Amino acid sequence: MIRPFFAPLLAGIVLACVAAPAAQAGPTDTMRRIADPDGGIIAIAHRGCHAAAPRRGLGTVPENSRAALLRCAELGVEVMETDVRRTRDGYLVMVHDDSVDRTTDGTGRVADLTLAQIRALRLRDDEGGAGAAPTGERVPTLDELLALARGRIVLNLDVKDAIYGEVVDGVVRAGATDRVIVKTFAGIGSPPLAAMSPYDRVPFAPIPITGDPAAGDVPAIIRRQAAGRRRPIAVELPRLPLASLPASVAAARQAGIAVWVNTLFEGFVVGLGGDTAATRDPDAVWGRLANDGVRLIQTDAVEALLDWRQTYGRARR
Numbered sequence: 001m002i003r004p005f006f007a008p009l010l011a012g013i014v015l016a017c018v019a020a021p022a023a024q025a026g027p028t029d030t031m032r033r034i035a036d037p038d039g040g041i042i043a044i045a046h047r048g049c050h051a052a053a054p055r056r057g058l059g060t061v062p063e064n065s066r067a068a069l070l071r072c073a074e075l076g077v078e079v080m081e082t083d084v085r086r087t088r089d090g091y092l093v094m095v096h097d098d099s100v101d102r103t104t105d106g107t108g109r110v111a112d113l114t115l116a117q118i119r120a121l122r123l124r125d126d127e128g129g130a131g132a133a134p135t136g137e138r139v140p141t142l143d144e145l146l147a148l149a150r151g152r153i154v155l156n157l158d159v160k161d162a163i164y165g166e167v168v169d170g171v172v173r174a175g176a177t178d179r180v181i182v183k184t185f186a187g188i189g190s191p192p193l194a195a196m197s198p199y200d201r202v203p204f205a206p207i208p209i210t211g212d213p214a215a216g217d218v219p220a221i222i223r224r225q226a227a228g229r230r231r232p233i234a235v236e237l238p239r240l241p242l243a244s245l246p247a248s249v250a251a252a253r254q255a256g257i258a259v260w261v262n263t264l265f266e267g268f269v270v271g272l273g274g275d276t277a278a279t280r281d282p283d284a285v286w287g288r289l290a291n292d293g294v295r296l297i298q299t300d301a302v303e304a305l306l307d308w309r310q311t312y313g314r315a316r317r
Helices: 007-019 027-035 066-075 116-121 142-149 162-173 219-226 241-254 274-282 284-290 302-316
Strands: 042-046 079-086 152-158 182-186 204-208 234-236 258-262 294-298
Touching: 027 042, 027 152, 066 079, 066 302, 079 142, 079 182, 142 152, 142 219, 142 294, 152 162, 182 219, 182 234, 204 219, 219 241, 219 274, 234 284, 241 258, 274 302, 284 294, 284 302, 294 302
Parallel strands: 042 079, 042 294, 079 152, 152 182, 182 204, 204 234, 234 258, 258 294
Antiparallel strands: none
């Protein structure tokens, strides 16, 4: 029997455990939760946690930077989406665009610049642009970001050039095959990619591509990709109508694959809304997705997603 004196203390301890940031668990637990149908909502930060988190007293940092990764780990985000390109001299660097114009104080195509030239540039704050101030952050290499992520966060590597083999080789050299997710596009005629090189060496997530998402191709692509001897860890849904979401989620759940949806910009589920709508009414966007079986949510509104997830989790309990 719990004495009345200890009841408030015990309640506080339980609440603290419920609200504890996911950063304490680490990448191994995140990968287990992604694979577990009861693993809960996974927060994915688009190009890292670059946006301000005003309720936590935190300002902006450059996208795809070391600072953006450390911020994600501090906030308790489980996955950081980040972009990989190749320099002229063969190094793999973390840049979204094909040029450095938007995100740095320099200019030029990534493929035309050497690593030394890119290293000399300063990353602009937040999402960059001419009005964003240069910072002290520099463009990291893939090796550097993999090393920094160890023990902190899972990296979703969005490979922007035809360099999948090189990227996976880099992941293997870093001993990071248990804490990354690599994705690529799969169509109705694509073979099951998770069992094919180089995707068979890392956790893999296909992105279905189709000319008409409402015509039923997305569920068929999911079933096709799940039919191989090695199963994808997740499927990232493309832009599709809200009416097409249930069938796609059902196909993934039947295959034992987690569903990933982007609420970036106007949102990838047409008719539901994106980050702006979600920050105004999170239950109408993120809550609807979660109730429909989506567990992996990628956003630029990281702080708002984390705050909603806590209340959603408590309500579910």
